Amino acid sequence: MSDTPILTIRNLHGKVADEDIEILHGVDLEIGRGEIHAIMGPNGSGKSTLAKTLSGHPGYEATDGEVIFEGEDLLEQEPDERSQSGLFLAFQYPVEIPGVSIANFLRTALQARLDEDEELDLFDFQDQLLSRMELLDMDPTFAERAVNDGFSGGEKKRNEILQMAMLQPKLALMDETDSGLDIDALQVVAHGVNALAKENPEMSFLIITHYQRLLNYIRPDHVHVMVGGRIVRSGGPEVAEELEASGYESFKPAAAG
Amino acid sequence: MPQNEMIQDLGLDEYKYHFITEDEPVFRSGRGLNEKVVREISAQKEEPEWMLEFRLKALEIYNAKPMPTWGGDLSNLEKVLDEIYYYVRPQDKMEHSWDDVPANIKETFERLGIPEAEQKILAGVGAQYESEMVYHSLKKEWEDKGVIFDSIEDGLKNHPELFREYFGTVIPSADNKFSAMNSAVWSGGSFVYIPKGVELDTPLQAYFRVNQEQMGQFERTLIIADEGSRAHYIEGCTAPVYSTESFHSGVIEIVVKPGAHFRYTTIQNWSNNMYNLVTQRALVHEGATMEWLDGNLGSKLTMKYPSCYLVGEGAHGSILSIAYSGDGQHQDTGGKVIHAAPNTSSQIVSKSISKGTGRSTYRGLCQVYEGSVNSKSNVECDALLINDTSRTDTYPYIEIEEKKSTIGHEATVSKVGDEQLFYLMSRGMSEEEAMALIVRGFIEPIAKLLPLEYAVELNRLIELEMEGSVG
Known part of the structure; x- marks a missing residue:
């Protein structure tokens, strides 16, 4: 079992449910067990749409292609079924x-x-x-607070990490979990991911981010660049460094071409 | 022929009004309300002359007052009022058979996990035996402290002077059409007196008042909390009350004397054919505190606005309520606070949930008389809508005659959002579980003030109600 990928995405097309404009134009991606993948891309490249389509957000719709998660057709499942079969989405904007x-x-x-x-x-x-709270260096009283109610940006992200640690998914999608965080909060998130990855070598991650800085703390096995609704480049951690040096501009012609 | 007409033709819908029993009840008034019925009730209860006069005068007032048009839809009520029985002697009610209780009510009891003995009481077909021991030991404790906790009938018989001094003084018969009706035909309810300085740790539960009649259709409760006393009275239950009648009109009068602290908690879940029109009011004296904690579920239409008349300096009143309206139901609820003395303070927090075609109305009055300097009032009403077809309205009336007072009002309406649901579902909860959790969170600020067993039942009930709320 362990050599079959946990997630296989083939030619995924997707859009916002109420609109006709396609955002994902055929995404292909394979994630093996225990692997940490990062998807990087500029604003509007379709990164968040990919995360929401995978987790079953009702506002998004897959129009073509297939997604196999744990040997099952993921797109056929309701969001709660996806969660129960081991998928977790850390929200960009927790509710x-x-x-x-x-x-x-x-x-x-x-x-x-x-x-x-x-x-x-x-x-x-x-x-x-x-x-779990001890593992994540959290104050036990944190769990008595109402979910995200009046939380700072950093507290909301901590809460996402705590949920991830409790639910123990097989694959965690992290949708720009690092956006709007100061360095301290960023380190909390990174610490959480690293601790869980270390504890469970079978657990996989797909980290979606605009910036390279989170990847200073979490070392991905694979880095993909997404531009214009497609993955235009895949490689090792060096891809992130390349991006840091030259920005997304150099990838855009490839998307157009 | 449509089934409903056929049932009517055959007289099979009789159970809506009374159980069909083979034996004739010992005593039951005729249908409809008139002087003869009122005289019969008073005679059956062997009441003193003054009470008969009180009742007859109230009947006159009732007949003279028009049907109110400012609240929920009462257009079908007159027909109902002509058909119901205004008095059935309580022991006769016990003769109903468990087999007559509709299957859906039984099923709800089952699903709430209510023991069978308790189910029968709720359905009005049994008496409470299990808690008798508990009740008796508490009763002894109360008696030793001089606390009176009786049925309203026994209150009148055994404590005539105390009774007469306060009865009808907080809510006069002429207050409104339904207080007049209740004053004419009242039956059942509690009479409570807490002596000066007595503090009770255990709530007085109407539920424990066994071997008394059950809460009637025209229940009347009179409570006097004497100076410096402290007590909590609880009545009702979150399980649906199956009633053979489709009309309930209670009057609850409470006198909170200087420095006393009284809380009245009621949770009621009426069957959805019920018109529930209740007047409940407390007279709050100097330095005293009154708290109403009110939960309204079920019924066809509920109109209920617990009130605090703050008549002594430094009096405080608080009205906290939860209303739940399901399909076809209308909860027209809220609260009234009257500031009639300096340095008085009040708080109204009202939370409503509307599901399906349910409708919740907040209707509140905050009145500050001239001279009630430094009075403070804060009103907060929050409505939660479950579906696009659900409805809520807010009618806050504010009348301020005193400039040196502070009044705050805040109202919010929220709809259970797709983002909230998705968030919870992405953690593995079904849509219904997610909905129930959101609703529980919404009422939490009030539910946490309830005794534990009530809060637990309320939560289970919400889960049940949220089934079928989606899709």
């Missing part, structure tokens, strides 16, 4: 849920993974929550 504590939220999410007649063991849950 506020007033009145619902992070602990309660996580408990509900974990309970949803169990069979109907099975009850989550609350003591195990509490132990797990505390140990």
